[in-house]
Amino acid sequence: MTVLYRISPFHPLAAFPGPLINKVTALKLAQVVWSGKRHLMLKNWHEQYGTFVRTGPSTLSINASSAVMPLYASPHSLDKSGAYRPGRFHSGGLFFIRDREDHNKRRRIWAPAFSASSVENMLNVVSKRTLQMLQCMEDRRTKEGLIDMTELLGHWAYDLMADVTFGKASRTELMEDGDPHGVVESAQNATVVFEILGEAPPLFDVLWYLPVTKEVHALDRISRNIMVERKNAPGQEDISAHLLGEQGGERLSDIELDLDATFAIVAGSDTIAGSFTLLMFYLLRDQETYAKLRAELDQQFSLPEEANDWKKLMDLPYLFGVVHEGLRLGTPFPGLPRVVAKGGMMIEGKYIPEDTVVGVPAYVQQTSPENFYPNPMEFRPERWAPEGDGLGPSTVTNKHAIMCFSFGPFSCLGRAFAVREFHLVVAKLVLAFDMRLAPGFDEEKWLDGCLNMRTTVFKHPLMITATARH
Template sequence: MDSSLLSYAIALGLLNHVYFHKFEPNSAKIPLLFLSLEPAVLILCLGGPISFLRLLLSYTVFWGSLSLSIVLYRLSPFHPLAQYPGPAISKVSKLWGAAVAARGKRHLYLKKLHDAYGPYVRTGPDELSIVDATAASQILNAGGLVKGRFYETGRDPSTPPPILSLIGEAHAKKRRAWNRAMASLRDYDPVIQKRAMQLVTCLGEQPKGTAVDLALWFELFTYDFMGDLAFGGVFEMLQQGKDTHGLGNKIHSFFAASIILGNIPWILGLFNLLPMVQRSIQEFNDLGQGLATHRIKTGATHAKDLWYHIADEEGLEKQKPTLQDAAADGIVAIIAASDTVAHLLASLMWCLVSNDQCYKRVQQEIDDTFVVEDDLVDFSKHQQCVFLSACINETLRLFPPAPVNGGTRQVHLNSGGGRDIAGKYIPEGTSVYMPTYVLHRRSDYFSRPAEFVPDRWLPSSDLALKHNASAFMPFSQGPANCVGQHLARREVQAVIIFLLKAFEVRFAEGFDGAAWTETVCDYFTATRGPLLVELTRRG
């Protein structure tokens, strides 16, 4: 036994742990290079024969010492997060979190953890999952925690960051443009009307008695609508009856990779070197540039569309955004707004068809409000459907389009100390998740949390239900909340009103409606399986 090599390899492993704990790297590329060379360099420094057995001993002891030191520290009472409960495997490594994310069931896993451990759960070596309404407000609102490194996932450093990745004044500047775009939603009513009517027409042309996948048709509607709004009308997927651009697969694959790698952001630099990862990122960059070029050449489908505002065609900002900047935000609009609204529509229809009494109440409300068919295009009347609005809220509670509320917030390292959040001390360097899906299903805030009870949202309801609206945040909250949330509601109301005025909707024969929720997966935004229904024209 080479005792000197053994001792030095152990000491070297411990020194590396101490160093990288104090000076945490942003990328694994350089540290892994050094860690892979150090055991060999150690043998050269100590002298003596260079043999396979000595190399094996040096590498085994070095990596064993480093790994054991890390594991013992993360499980020890000396770790800054030692007071927070959680499974040991999560405390040791986020690789387990990446494995859970890869299955798409992260929201269910986190609910299981919170049911077992309470509102604060340690889900990583330096990570907490929190389902406390007071804490969520303090974390997300002005003066809260800043965005974590997850928001850089999947972006080529050479491309401009979209609004999702920005913080501080850079975010505020872009947010001003988005706020202007959402200031007068009535401007977009003609586009909603056009696409909603087209959706109903396309559904009516399906062969009678056949199963129709509403989840797919809702996706086609949202892609066409956001294509109109962001880039002047680039898609005609409803007309084709399919995703002709393969956009859905691109979005879902991109988000799936992002959410997995977002659990281990230190490895992003390595993955970005892989050709297939670079190709995926480049595809999105090319898509955004191509759509932006199309919008500039063809103009808007109607006055003052989304592009008009995010590209600052009105010239209100001191510095006009570049084509690349506007394209980055335009593609975010299609990716984020399309998939989330499609999920909300599919989930709402599943909730209504699964609850016959609620379905009948919504349809009766629509019939009473829109006696004359021409009234359907009067969007001011859409707001009169209060029970439909309650059903939308209840669907958002049960099936939020972003089940884990996007990425993490963080108390940055070397920020001068930790933060007191809702009476809990959050040490510096800690990343924080606030899983909306879990928060919305906490019995602390909502009675009968797993049930679809739209009346809980009606002031006139006589149900004795616990209802804490501060725990309801399907679109996040604070200065970085979803700027398009009111437009999303407007879309959903219009589609459901047009759809239920035209058709009776029931699950298709042989379709297991009760099992549909099992197809819902969390990949940053929620994905879903086919929702097969039979449509019957109303008289």
């Protein structure tokens, strides 16, 4: 009877088109998430069905920029959906709080950690750790002259965020020691579990005590152990100082501390490493683009150690374009699911009933010709030229369509830090090395092996050659 109702004209979402199997069961969308190609499936579905696609029994994907404000950006934006409920895990972490007002209260505790002065301190850590990565590239080069940038960027990002989160209490040195305990893999696998089972929350409850969720528990233990060390080392300028109330603010409970510390590391390392890996691929695939960036940087700096002024770096137009093209194509995220409030709402002239889970598909928006034209699927930094016509008089570059940091009450507090971080690291890498994709590198195979499940899993390493310039 349930199946018949879901596909019947009496269902509240009967008027919205979509694949039949998706209307019947949420398990189909969970299977699509598992494939790692949900962002591409959503793009195909919207090309086939239009602005609205019914992706599950009670879920809609809405490919319309006009939906961003009411869903995400307005003061009355929607609460998060059950996809953010972490099984039987405590739901008191910043990322997992679904109610907008409750989230705002926690966000006020976090906000000082991303003040202008705090971000400056973080960027000092970025510079230090990135110079270490440059040396690590030399040390890890194989006898054939190849460097696995997928692995190295993962280690760099984790070391960096452990420092930013826990200060000197962090003893994480993956660039130096490798990752014998599989910390990076555990973080990725935990994210994958959350993302897949988030499409079917009741299934998450059933599987919570089974081995499939062991990575979630392992990641929690790692962060909890480091937090114990950090509590005994006060007086540091790190994110934990704000969560522990050392700066005069409210102190989180021990459970909340563990959850938020885990979130800080995963959000700041795994996501950044994945996006940066994709940016490096696109940049090195087009040596003409790479040469333009190198020429711009060489006019301003002689050595990578000199590229520390993020304001100066962000004023470089071609570097700005490279970073933002990397964010546009390097964050293949699906929609950010929200729940329609009581009374329903109108979007694009359509009534959407209460309790419907809705989302605007980020990757679809970021690759839409309505937002980025011409050649929206190509890595073209020129489209971000200050004059606005970098690809000709018909250039369209909708900066507000970059959704990887979300908008409004649930938006990423670390946005300013992340963008500046990208500028610093790209500049130092290009100033330090002449880089190319490895000889015989199969670009199509590598791209096909990029799987996004909120985290980006790379089936094949990004192998490059890098010759020191100085």
